[in-house]
Amino acid sequence: MHPWIADRTTTFDASGIRKVFDLAAKLKDPINLSIGQPDFDVPESIQDAAIDAIRSGKNAYSPTQGIAPLRESLMQSINARYPSQDRDVFISSGTSGGLMLAMMSMVNPGDEVIYLDPYFVMYPALLKMSGGVAVPVDSYPDFELDPDKIAAAVTPRTKMILLNSPANPTGVTASREQLEAVAQLAASKNIALVSDEIYSRFYYDKSFVSPAEFNPDTIVIDGFSKSHAMTGWRVGYVHGPPEIIATMLKIQQYSFVCAPQPFQWGAVQAMQVDLQDQIEAYRRKRDLICDGLADRFEFTRPGGAFYLFPKAPGDAGGEAFVRTAIDRGLLIIPGNIFSDRDTHFRISFAASDETIRKGVALLNELAG
Ligand SMILES: Cc1ncc(COP(=O)(O)O)c(C=O)c1O
Numbered sequence: 001m002h003p004w005i006a007d008r009t010t011t012f013d014a015s016g017i018r019k020v021f022d023l024a025a026k027l028k029d030p031i032n033l034s035i036g037q038p039d040f041d042v043p044e045s046i047q048d049a050a051i052d053a054i055r056s057g058k059n060a061y062s063p064t065q066g067i068a069p070l071r072e073s074l075m076q077s078i079n080a081r082y083p084s085q086d087r088d089v090f091i092s093s094g095t096s097g098g099l100m101l102a103m104m105s106m107v108n109p110g111d112e113v114i115y116l117d118p119y120f121v122m123y124p125a126l127l128k129m130s131g132g133v134a135v136p137v138d139s140y141p142d143f144e145l146d147p148d149k150i151a152a153a154v155t156p157r158t159k160m161i162l163l164n165s166p167a168n169p170t171g172v173t174a175s176r177e178q179l180e181a182v183a184q185l186a187a188s189k190n191i192a193l194v195s196d197e198i199y200s201r202f203y204y205d206k207s208f209v210s211p212a213e214f215n216p217d218t219i220v221i222d223g224f225s226k227s228h229a230m231t232g233w234r235v236g237y238v239h240g241p242p243e244i245i246a247t248m249l250k251i252q253q254y255s256f257v258c259a260p261q262p263f264q265w266g267a268v269q270a271m272q273v274d275l276q277d278q279i280e281a282y283r284r285k286r287d288l289i290c291d292g293l294a295d296r297f298e299f300t301r302p303g304g305a306f307y308l309f310p311k312a313p314g315d316a317g318g319e320a321f322v323r324t325a326i327d328r329g330l331l332i333i334p335g336n337i338f339s340d341r342d343t344h345f346r347i348s349f350a351a352s353d354e355t356i357r358k359g360v361a362l363l364n365e366l367a368g
Contacts (some may be wrong), residue, residue: 011128016337017121023326030331033347034361038229038282038306042266043273046228050266062261064253066237070264073271078239085216087180088245091264093256095198095223095236100126100237101248101255102219106192107132111159114150118309118339120142120168120196132159136340142300143167143309145174147181154185160192161185163211166199169338169346170309171286171302176209183214192244193218193240198236199305201275204283206290206303217241228270230274233263282306285349292360306350309335313367317342318355321366330362 001010024030053059065071074089092098098205099122107113109131117136124134134191137153139146150161161182164188174182186193194213195218200208212218223236231250236259238248252258289308290301299310312321318335322345335344347363349356 001283008129008131012124012125013041014125016334020333020337023323024331027326027329027331030326030329031355032331033349033351033355033356034331034333035117036352037231037350038226038278039352040278040281042229042231042233043270046230046273048265049269050233050262051170051260053265058261058265060261062091062258062264064090064249064258066259067261067264067268067270069208070237070268070271073268074239076236077271081210082212082216085212087216087239088242089237089239089254090245090249091259091267092221092236092238092248092252093259094225094231094234095196095221096122097234097252097256097259098221098223098236098238098248099123099194099196100129101251102194103127103130103132104251105244105247106194107159110157112155112157113160113162114153114158115162116143116145116167117341118167118169118335118344120164121337123162125145133157138340139170140341140343141311141359143170143172144300145172145178145182146176147185150182151185153302154189154191158189158191160194162194162196164196164198165209165309166202166302166304168199168305169307169333169335170300171305171307172300173203173205173303174209179209179211180214183211183218186211187215187217195220195308197222198226201279202282202306203304204279204302208304219244224267224270227275228267228273230263230266233260233266235259235263235267258273282349285351285353288353288356289347289349289360292357293363296364306348308347309344310347311344318345321345324366325362328362328366332359332361 219240225231297310322334333346336342
């Protein structure tokens with residue numbers, strides 16, 4: 001290893017994701033069911049708002065906490081949702097920026113952080129960067145949030161429970177009861193509860209529930225990347241107890257500085273955009289893929305997000321199955337990138353109906 005490289009970078013690696021990119025690079029015109037962002041473009045009125053901001057000179061740093069109109073608009077909806085809670089909000093550089101600042105602000109070296117396995121790839125990496133200890137809780141085979149399993153993982157060193165419903169990579173949504181139980185567990189043990197709600201708009205069967213409804217100290221991290229197809233614009237937000245928000249802002253001031261100002265103006269417009277048609281379309285895509293694969297694959301029907309996490313057929317494992325699929329021109333992601341196990345694979349249904357149909361036909365053929 002190069003002598004200049006810091007020790008903290010050796011506690012995690014990016015080889016799994018790199019492997020997928022390398023495999024993908026070999027494919028000319030793949031059936032691509034690997035993408036973690038919507039297949040629609042940023043709605044036009046949002047594009048116009050960002051362009052207007054650039055043309056009218058709103059190109060400088062914004063305040064660290066974000067532009068006032070966006071914070072006010074978010075604060076209004078937060079207060080409507082949690083009328084009796086004392087919450088503050090700031091604009092982060094994407095949900096990822098919010099997650100990074102949450103770890104930096106709350107996790108001391110040696111602190112344990114509980115989250116479900118399968119997990120979003122960034123969680124273990126981010127918390128190891130801050131010196132934390134990952135405590136993944138196995139949620140196979142149905143990927144449900146089991147409050148008893150979470151309670152069993154708690155030790156005197158537990159600092160944080162990190163929830164993600166709807167989840168990447170499984171699309172599974174936690175029930176009101178499960179969230180309430182975990183929220184109360186965190187409150188009773190004085191454990192920080194962080195809720196990554198980036199997929200909150202992509203909710204297909206019931207209405208979205210946040211653990212913040214049951215625990216006023218929950219730190220909620222959300223953003224516009226997925227809901228408004230703005231992944232490259234890097235606008236997220238965090239709300240929670242004012243003292244925690246102030247600490248995260250202190251770190252933002254000396255790191256990200258602020259989220260890109262023109263795109264914050266785009267986000268002000270995004271708050272006015274009705275996403276109902278897009279969500280309906282994604283509900284139909286969810287049905288299309290689930291109905292298409294139900295006969296030959298084992299999976300939990302996702303209640304949200306745009307992912308499905310089926311078990312690979314046979315005994316070869318997730319990675320071997322993905323290699324076979326890629327050899328046939330279908331790009332999917334091996335489950336071991338998101339998990340300590342190599343038994344499953346992730347499909348994204350953020351794709352055209354035609355691509356989904358082609359992918360379903362090929363997967364069924366591969367499953368024999
Ligand atoms: C669960 C989860 N959290 C956070 C993010 C990061 O989103 P952002 O683009 O807002 O940084 C993603 C992106 O894939 C995600 O799946």
